[in-house]
Amino acid sequence: MKKTTLTLSILAVVSILACATVSKMSTTVLEKQGVISEEQKDSIDKVAVAVEHSFEDLTEEQEYYLGRSVAAKILNQYPAYQNDRLTTYVNKVGTAVSYTSDRPEIYGGYHFLVLDSEEINAFACPGGFIFITRGLLSTCRDEEALAGILAHEVGHVCAKHGLKAIKKSRLMDAFDVLLTETSKHYNQEELSKLTNAFDGALGDIVDQLVVKGYSRQQEYEADQLSLRYATAAGYAASGLVESLENMSASTDTGMGFFKTHPAPQDRLEQVRAEISSKGYGSSVDPARTKRFGQAVG
Amino acid sequence: MKKLFLPILLAVLIAAGVMAAETLKVTVKTTKMRSSPKFYAPAVTTLNFGDSIQKIGEQGDWIQGLTTAGLQGWVHGSAVEEPSFSLTARRTSGTGTTADEVALAGKGFNEQVEQSYKKTANLDYTWVDRMSQISISEEDMERFFKEGKLGEYGGGR
Numbered sequence: 152m153k154k155t156t157l158t159l160s161i162l163a164v165v166s167i168l169a170c171a172t173v174s175k176m177s178t179t180v181l182e183k184q185g186v187i188s189e190e191q192k193d194s195i196d197k198v199a200v201a202v203e204h205s206f207e208d209l210t211e212e213q214e215y216y217l218g219r220s221v222a223a224k225i226l227n228q229y230p231a232y233q234n235d236r237l238t239t240y241v242n243k244v245g246t247a248v249s250y251t252s253d254r255p256e257i258y259g260g261y262h263f264l265v266l267d268s269e270e271i272n273a274f275a276c277p278g279g280f281i282f283i284t285r286g287l288l289s290t291c292r293d294e295e296a297l298a299g300i301l302a303h304e305v306g307h308v309c310a311k312h313g314l315k316a317i318k319k320s321r322l323m324d325a326f327d328v329l330l331t332e333t334s335k336h337y338n339q340e341e342l343s344k345l346t347n348a349f350d351g352a353l354g355d356i357v358d359q360l361v362v363k364g365y366s367r368q369q370e371y372e373a374d375q376l377s378l379r380y381a382t383a384a385g386y387a388a389s390g391l392v393e394s395l396e397n398m399s400a401s402t403d404t405g406m407g408f409f410k411t412h413p414a415p416q417d418r419l420e421q422v423r424a425e426i427s428s429k430g431y432g433s434s435v436d437p438a439r440t441k442r443f444g445q446a447v448g
Numbered sequence: 449m450k451k452l453f454l455p456i457l458l459a460v461l462i463a464a465g466v467m468a469a470e471t472l473k474v475t476v477k478t479t480k481m482r483s484s485p486k487f488y489a490p491a492v493t494t495l496n497f498g499d500s501i502q503k504i505g506e507q508g509d510w511i512q513g514l515t516t517a518g519l520q521g522w523v524h525g526s527a528v529e530e531p532s533f534s535l536t537a538r539r540t541s542g543t544g545t546t547a548d549e550v551a552l553a554g555k556g557f558n559e560q561v562e563q564s565y566k567k568t569a570n571l572d573y574t575w576v577d578r579m580s581q582i583s584i585s586e587e588d589m590e591r592f593f594k595e596g597k598l599g600e601y602g603g604g605r
Contacts, residue, residue, distance in 0.1 A: 211475055212497075213557040220562060222579065223571045231575045242582050243592045250487050250599070255509075256527035258476050258497075262579045280579060294596070325556055337560060346564040349557050353565075385598035439596040 209314060209322075211258035211278075217349070218259075218278025221313065221356050225266075225274050225282055228361070232267040232285055240446035241265055241301070244294060245281060248302040251383035252376070253309040261308070263301065271401055272411075273300055274360050275307035277314050288447060290397040294439040295390030297447075298381045303391065306376030312369045316359035317352045324348040364411025371413075374422050378431055386439075388431035395419045472511065472528040474499045480586075481521035485510035486600070488590035492521035501528065 209217070232238075245263040249255050261279040266272075268284040275281050281304045283297075291297045307313065325348040328341045337345060359365060365373070374391065382388050399415035412418075425431075480491035485507050493515060495501070501513035501523065509525045566573070584592075593599045 210556065212477075212554070215477075216557045216559065216562050219573070219576050219580075220565060220569075220571070223573050223576045226575045227571055231578075238582065239584070242584055243589065246584055246589060247592065247598055254526050255487070256476050256479055256524045259580060260476075260583075262582050264575070264579050264582075280576070328556075342560065342564050345557065345561045346568075349561050349565050350569070352557075385593075385596075385602040436597045436602060439598075442596065 214311070214314060215258040215278040217314070217352060217356065218276040218280050220349070220353050221276040221360070222278075222280035222282075224353065224357050225276065225280075225360070229266040229268050229270075229282070229284065232265040234265065237265055237446055238263075240442070241283065241288075241297070244298050245301040245305065247384050248298055248377075248380045248386070249279075249305050252302075252305050252380045257308070261305065271398060273304055275304035275313065276360070277308065277311070277356065279308055281305065281308070287398075290401060291394060291443075291447070292397070293390070293393070293435065294443040295381075295387045295435055296394040296397070297390070297443065298384070298386040299377055299391030299394050302381040302384075302386075303373045303377035305380060306373035307365065307369070309376060310369070310372055312365050312373070313356045313360065315369075317355045321348045321351040321355065325352075361411070367413045367417075370418065371421050374418055375425055378422065378425055378429070382431045387433040387435045388426045389433040389435070391422055392419065392426070395422060470503050471531065472501050472503055472513065472523075473531055474501070474523075474527060475529050476527045479523060479527040481513065481515065481519065481523050483521055485512075485522040487524070488586040488593065489522070490586065493517075493519050495523065495527075 241263045245261055249261045257279045259278055261281065263281045263283070265288060266282050266284045269286040270284050271286040271290060273281070273283045273287055281301065283300060283304075287300065288297070291300070325345055328337065328345050364370075377391050378388050381390060395415040395418055399419065426433075474495045474497055477497050479495050481493050481495055481501070482489040483492055495515070499515070501511075501515055503511055503513050504520070505512035506525075507522075510522045511525055511528060512520070512522055513528075514520050594601045596602070
C-alpha cells in the first residue's frame with residue numbers, strides 16, 4: 152500500500168509540475184483522498200505556482216522577436232533621424248552603459264536610434280531596441296545627461312519591464328502551442344494561434360510604452376539602475392539629475408514623456424536620495440563634454 | 449538491492465549535475481570569446497547561439513572557457529547559461545523533459561511568427577533591420593573609453 156501511495160504521490164507531483172495551468176484544486180483533492188499530506192500539498196502548490204510564474208519568462212530569442220515588432224510599431228509613428236555621425240555617437244554612449252548593466256549580452260545586442268521628433272520622449276523596447284527623440288536629446292547639455300537617459304532605458308530592458316506588460320492570457324496561449332508542439336515549424340492552426348498571441352502581446356507592450364507608461368515603481372527602479380550602470384561606466388551621477396532638471400524646466404509638458412512618466416520633480420527627489428545613500432560620484436571629464444558638443448551640437 | 453537503488457540514482461543525478469555545470473551554452477545570437485575579460489578586448493573567436501564551452505575559470509562576471517575546437521578565452525556570463533536538468537527548472541519543453549534557452553531555440557515567438565504577423569500588420573521593418581545592423585567595433589569602443597576617461601581609463605570599473 153505504501154508503495155502505491157508513494158508511486159501515486161510521485162505521479163501527482165510530476166503531473167502537477169508538468170502542467171502549468173494546474174490549479175490548487177488538484178492538490179486539495181489529493182490531500183483530501185489522503186494521497187499526500189498537507190505539508191506535501193503546500194510544497195507542491197509552491198512549486199506549481201513557481202512553474203506557472205515562469206511562463207512570464209520568455210526566452211531571450213522570443214524577447215528579441217517581440218522587440219523587433221514593437222520597434223517597428225514605434226518607427227511607424229516616429230520617423231528615424233538620419234544622421235550617421237549622431238547615430239554612431241549615441242550608440243557608443245548607450246553601449247558604454249550597457250557594458251556595466253545587469254544584461255550586457257542580450258540575444259541581438261543593444262541598438263540605439265534617434266527619432267526625428269520634437270516631442271520629449273524615449274522608448275525601450277524588449278530585446279534592446281532603444282529610441283531617444285531629438286526633442287529629448289536637445290534637453291541634454293553634455294554626455295553625462297545622455298548617458299543617464301540611455302542607462303535608464305537600458306535599465307527598463309534589463310528589468311524586462313516591457314515583457315511584464317504582456318497579459319498572462321497571451322502567454323498562456325503561446326505556451327500552450329509551445330508545450331504541445333516539439334517542432335520549430337508550426338502548422339497553420341498553431342501559427343495562427345501564436346500570431347494572435349504575438350499581436351496581442353505587441354499591443355500590450357506598445358500600449359504601456361506609448362500610452363500608459365510604466366508604473367511609478369518601474370520608473371524609479373530604472374532610475375536606480377541608471378545611476379548604477381552609468382556611474383559604473385565612469386559617468387557622473389549628476390547626468391541623470393541634470394536631464395531630469397532640464398525636463399522639469401521644459402514647457403512641453405503635455406505630451407510624450409510627461410504623459411507616460413512620473414513628474415521629473417518626483418523622480419529628482421528619489422534620484423538625489425539614491426545618489427546620497429550610495430555615494431555615487433559626480434566628476435565630469437571635459438573631453439566627454441567636448442565630444443558631445445561635436446556630435447550633438 | 450532495492451535499498452541501493454535510491455542512493456545510486458541520487459549519485460548519478462549529482463554527478464550529471466556536476467558535469468553539466470562545467471559545460472555552458474551560448475544563449476545570444478552571436479558573441480565574441482575574448483583574449484581578456486573585457487568587452488573591447490581582441491576576439492579569439494566568434495561564438496553562436498547553442499555553441500558549447502567548457503568552463504575553466506571565472507573573474508567577476510566573466511567566464512574563462514574552452515571551445516570545442518580547443519580555443520581558450522573569456523565570455524561574459526550574461527551570454528551563456530548552464531543547461532538545466534532539474535524537475536523544477538524554469539521552463540518545460542514539449543517532450544516533457546525540462547529544458548533551457550537552447551532547447552527552446554526557435555520556438556514560440558520566432559521568425560515564422562514575425563513573418564506571419566507582417567502579412568497582416570502592414571508594418572515597415574526597414575529601419576528595424578537597419579537598426580539591428582548598427583555595430584560599434586571593439587577598437588572604436590576602446591578609443592571611446594580611453595578618450596572619455598571611462599571604465600578602466602577613468603572613474604569606472
